[in-house]
Amino acid sequence: MLLAVVAVELMAESGLLVGVFLPGSPLVLALGFLAGQGVVEVWAAIPTVAAASALGGQHGFLRGRRRGGPLEQRVTARLGERRARRLDAALEGRAEVAVAVAQCFGVVRTLVPRLAARSGLSHARFTACNVPMAVVWASALVLLGAWSGAAYERVESVVGLMGLPLVAAAAAIVLVVQLIRRRRAARAASDSPGVTPAGANGRPGSSRFR
Structure with missing residues (x-):
């Protein structure tokens, strides 16, 4: 049950625009801490976190290809067309690196998949960057949290x-x-x-x- 709740929250954090207001890394560290105290298993926590975050990123990428709905249009309007174009230009030619790095940071983990889709990055190349980095990010934070939980114990x-x-x-x-x-x-x-x-x-x- 706990893993299911965490998975839903992480999918929303990386896949929906409201995710910019949701905790990502702190939640994974807390899950790792609980794993270190034996509440959940590390071997179950890591794939759950990685899969949830990667799936959220996939959703964001596909929404970005469609240029999104009213909520995304409001966000673009808030940023301004000029700033939005500047962000698109910054990703041009560097979208793969941006996708990989963004996985490690909140807020941009939510926004970059959409921007990468608008930059023309193919779905296959996005997946090749998004999924491995989601696994690395999940493994690092869960193991760090588990170590701190075991040390406290x-x-x-x-x-x-x-x-x-x-x-x-x-x-x-x-x-x-x-x-x-x-x-x-x-x-x-x-x-x-x-x-x-x-x-x-x-x-x-x-x-x-x-």
């Missing part, structure tokens, strides 16, 4: 229910120590003999009048 098993407060306290201590060291280093630099005025504190300083 190990910490919690060692320190019990106080895991998070203790980890936060340790991080705060490290931060305070670093700030103190930086302040001491700055003070030592300002009090160094090379910048002490002559006669300060009764000691001879390094003055240019010596």
Whole structure:
């Protein structure tokens, strides 16, 4: 059930224009975190995420070929014809690279398939870029989330229910120590003999009048 909900959301995120307002990467990281804690299986999460995102991109590409409906026309009108033409020109000759890179970033993951279709990129070439990058993106984020989930579980098993407060306290201590060291280093630099005025504190300083 959880995987089905995630799949629907990711298809909407990459395939519908409302996807620019939906979470993509954070949702996949959260799913990976749950996989690291054994809620879902990693081997099931990765293909689900990859397939959902790739299918959404396919839908966006096909909609872009048709120049979309009223919603897409409103978006184009909001951007302005000049800006829309500029985006089309930017993709010309670089559409494949743009499709591959866009898979890793929210918002453009939603818009680039439509723009790539308008640039004249063939469906076969779009698929050759979109699907492998969807697999890479899904694998990287799910595994990263799973690693963080497993790491949290190990910490919690060692320190019990106080895991998070203790980890936060340790991080705060490290931060305070670093700030103190930086302040001491700055003070030592300002009090160094090379910048002490002559006669300060009764000691001879390094003055240019010596």
